[in-house]
Amino acid sequence: MNDRGTRVLRLDALARVEGEAALHLRVAGDSVAETRLRIYEPPRFFEAFLIGRGHTEPPDITARICGICPVAYQMSACQAIENACGVTVDGPLAELRRLLYCGEWIESHTLHIYLLHAPDFLGRADVVELARDQRAVVERGLRIKQTGNAILEQLGGRPIHPVNVRVGGFYRTPGREELRPLEERLRQAREDALETVRWVATFDFPDVVCDHDLFALRDPGRYAIDSGTPAVMAAQGQGPALREFNLAEFEQHIREGQVPHSTARTSALDGRRYLTGPLARYAINGRWLHPVATEAAREAGLGDPLTGAVCQNPFRSIVVRAVEVVQAIEEALRIISRYERPPRPAVEVPPRQAAGTGATEAPRGLLYHRYALTEDGTLTEARIIPPTAQNQTAIEEDVRKAVQARLETAGPPADDEELTHVCERAIRNHDPCISCAAHFLDVTVERT
DSSP, X not given: OEETTEEEEEOSOOSSSBSBOEEEEEEETTEEEEEEEEOOOOOOOHHXXXXXXXXXXXXXXXXXXXSSSXXXXXXXXXXXXXXXXXXXXXXXXXXXXXXXXXXXXXXXXXXXXXXXXXXXXXXXXSHHHXXXXXXXXXXXXXXXXXXXXXXXXXXXXSSSSOSSEETTEESOOOOHHHHHHHHHHHHHHHHHHHHHHHHHHTSOOOOOOOOOEEEEEEOTTSOOSSXXXXXXXXXXXXXXXXXXXXXXXXXXXXXXXXXXXXXXOEEEETTBOEEESHHHHHHHHGGGXXXXXXXXXXXXXXXXXXXXXXXXXXXGHHHHHHHHHHHHXXXXXXXXXXXXXXXSSBOOOOOOSEEEEEEEEETTEXXXXXXXXXXXXXXXXXXXXXXXXXXXXXXXXXXXXXXXXXXXXXXXXXXXXXXXXXXXXXXXXTOOBHHHHOOBOEEEEEEO
């Protein structure tokens, strides 16, 4: 719409992201003057809901924060409570938790790759249009996703909002024979996942380099999923190559703030913009990928992860996600092959007056929980910092760069419809889960 020299474009909603939000873009001449990712979802008050509840309740309550990554919330919540109570869950129970988490990575990453992200690279409006001429491709994605869901259903009791997870372990653990049917499905899914890596590697990627600090858990000896130490890889030339800090110091380094245009909090890491998620995980943990995933990464052009290769192109995050699906499948097969049913489904977690922290790698990035308990286990404090809220500032910067690059491209000037498409692609690279952060996309482009 044109009004006295100011051009404004509005979209009611952005498709193919989880949640709802808006983007305000102000362009002055040939320069992007302002980008504001406006998350207008009303506050959901999950942290307030938890106050006064018992120490066994956070896994079931926080799982309702998200229908795509409920396991991430359950695992971080369990860890934080167990940390407060001085209990460590290890051995077969810890391995079962990791297997459950692999199921969530498989289903969540595959949903994003096939149903949300791939249409951007193939000039399709959505996966329905993609399925009209590439039905076999879409069916391949659905098979992989169903395998992830099968793991969640077997271990969690159902594929969405699992009900079998508890502080200290599970309500019931499966026998070895019960996991055997998953093996055949995972072997088939491995072939589909490798084909997925080859498929997405052929996409046409814009030549873009992000300069955010990268932040992920580091778990030497294995690719971080359910455990690790917070680690930061500074943007090139901006600090030490890699540094770590104790999880107990998390809130000393990650400072949350508020901005007028978003109901979700924003975050800074030691005062700097940063990115969490697949690109950060791959940069910090790539050398511990399974050999099959390592070879897939090499063939896909991500470099050699054994030498510390880093992918800084946010558009190639779809390739990294595909490699992580291979990794999750191999890890799931490893765990099942060695599985022996533990003697009891959970360890006791008696309450005590203390505070505890937990962090795991949700598909979209590092997810942090902290709780304080009274002597009888009543929660007096709850703090949850989801990955999408942490990535907000980096997403805004990526959108600014993407639009600026288009404005500087020779040829016909971009109209608002094209700029909206540029913004949506830049945002979808990060697979935002806006409902977790507080929702998505009404775009306003203002030209002066």
